[in-house]
Amino acid sequence: MNTQTANKKQEVAQETMRITGSEAIIRCLLAEGVDILYGYPGGAIMPVYDELYKFRDQIHHVLTRHEQGAAHAAQGFARISGRVGVAMATSGPGATNLITGIADAQIDSTPLVCITGQVFSHLLGTDAFQETDIIGISTPVTKWNCQITKAADIPEVLAKAFYIAKSGRPGPVLIDITKDAQVSELDFKYEKCTGVRSYIPVPKTNSEAVQAAASLINAAKKPMIVWGQGVILGQAEAELKAIVEKAGIPAAWTILGASAIPTSHPLNVGMVGMHGNYAPNRLTNECDVLIAIGMRFDDRVTGSLNTYAKQAKIIHFDIDPAEIDKNVKTDVAVIGDSKDSLAKLLPLLNENKHDSWLQEFKDLYAIEYEKVIKDDIHPTKDGLTMGEVLKQINIESKGNAAIVSDVGQHQMIACRYSEFNVTKSNITSGGLGTMGFALPAAIGAKMAAPHREVVAIIGDGGYQMNIQELGTVFQQKAAVKIVVLNNEFLGMVRQWQQLFFDKRYASTEMTNPDFVTIAKGYYIEGKRVTKREELAGAIKEMIASKESYFLEVCVEKEDNVFPMIPAGASVSDVRLS
């Protein structure tokens, strides 16, 4: 026998295993460090579920009650941990039900790997049972997607999927795997993906651009920072804080940027955007240098672009070159990883203080406090306000809770009034505005970070969009705290109807079920609060609970969220009432 050949064979035998595609999928997940995933079984993905059963000691599959819940739970998992969230579903309706979560992850740059089963490859294109063109459907809302029809392709494609989802500007990846690829065998060997030749995840920071940015900042009299989620995704919180402190620059945040710098930081001047704080919105149009970091000038942040920061020099830090000059023309663009770019900027900045400029923020805050905040968090009227609920949660959680909000008035109140000491603590659907996000996302967040207090703040509308996930809370014993702020309206739409449609409340009033009884049906402890004197005690009890807890707070029906920049108006025209 030729020894050389034998050795070679042995090498092959050591390196590869003859296994099925389904087992290969699980082994790929394990190799990527996945120990938890969210999903829902069905015909075309059953071989993979069979392997999940065999590997149940190593990988925990969470059965959600709807595939949309699985996608949002994976998002919550990813957002609190910075890891890739994994969701799994069958073909056809299973796959299409993931789409809302995938679209949400795409616009909010959340790393997800979604694995869908697909009909046998010989049935593709025949309108087979539960066949849908999920590659075609998911293309516009994924960072990358790929259909696997051969078992042998599984390791390489899944390695690429994890690499692409996590690297650079993160995003969702969908991998569709035909049933024949799941059941046939391959020689399995896993190698992590470290690069794709057509893809530059992190453009190298240009030192000259950093220098130009530093010169503008050093010369500025009224500089202002607006940071976004790019700071969190790039793990650049410490660098940002150091810059803010060294150069004495007032810094505001977008809703996805919230919590990167603690709320209580003296230079944290609050939230920008449609329901952001008065001062940073107004002063966007007063600053001389606007430093945008890891944010994308969304229309909900800028209002009318024709009147947005026209007086200012614009510096834009972003990892994604396509964001530069997309909405706002920049004077200096620093393309690259936020941590790297900010670390390069820091030593070039002069130590500075901008006391009188900062005072302008404080003066406007005082106005906002008098006209809005005071009545929101220390109301004197009878009805409960959403703001006082958040204030009470801050007190009981000491600002250490992760707040997972849904979409609508309560979301804006949660973002405005939550106190954050810890980064990655504001988990909300920003770009897509997906009602129904919070309950499943909170489950994912709690499972990713069991040591953290996770409080879901949800409206009565959004709650009922994914209320079935109470079943997941119960089955998984996920100790999430669920607060429904019930105003018996789709509040944000009602607010617009009041302000812009002469109070024609078309289909916004809700006749709601007994939410506490529903929670009880899932064996979740619950309470309803209708009076102010009950509120503090109930929230104390909720936070103290070691298990999941449901709290319904019946708030004033027709309260509005202010400040507000009406759609299409200028940030200068932010209204206080």
Place this chain on the structure above:
Amino acid sequence: MNEEIKTFTISIYTENNIGLLNRISAIFQRRHINIESLTTSQSEIEGVNRFVIVVNITESQARKIIGQFEKQVEVIRAYYHKDEETIYTESCMFKIKSALLFEEPQIQNIIKESNARIVTVNKEFFVLEKSGRRNEIESLRRDLNVFGIMQFVRAGRIAVTKDEMKVTEMLMAFNNQ
């Protein structure tokens, strides 16, 4: 703000991948940009495809969609060029009744003067092929239309750029990492 709408030739170098056409056309569709023509073929680099797409848009739109193309994982590089920055051509085919060649002697002159090429002739019909600028093709079509055209088809623009596109260097740099 009121930028002029011009014709741009967009060149996209990509991996050869099913579904990429979908991804690329979706970028146009979302922005309501009408594709005037689209051609895809193997490029000068082995295993790398090249899309040549003609659109009428403003330069700032062109700049922004290039960013969107390059953002796609399997797009290697994308460029936009104005007409004067490229050498471009289109091609077309005509199917015409063979009898006309004998009944209408002018046709032979038209063919000669237009530098069109006869691809095939049989008893029923002959096929003409012509490459050139759009106006040349249009003028030939007008001239032949007088006599009757059985079939006409025009392919999208193909173009090479006057300046260099450093795709090969980019790919080599990746391989040498």
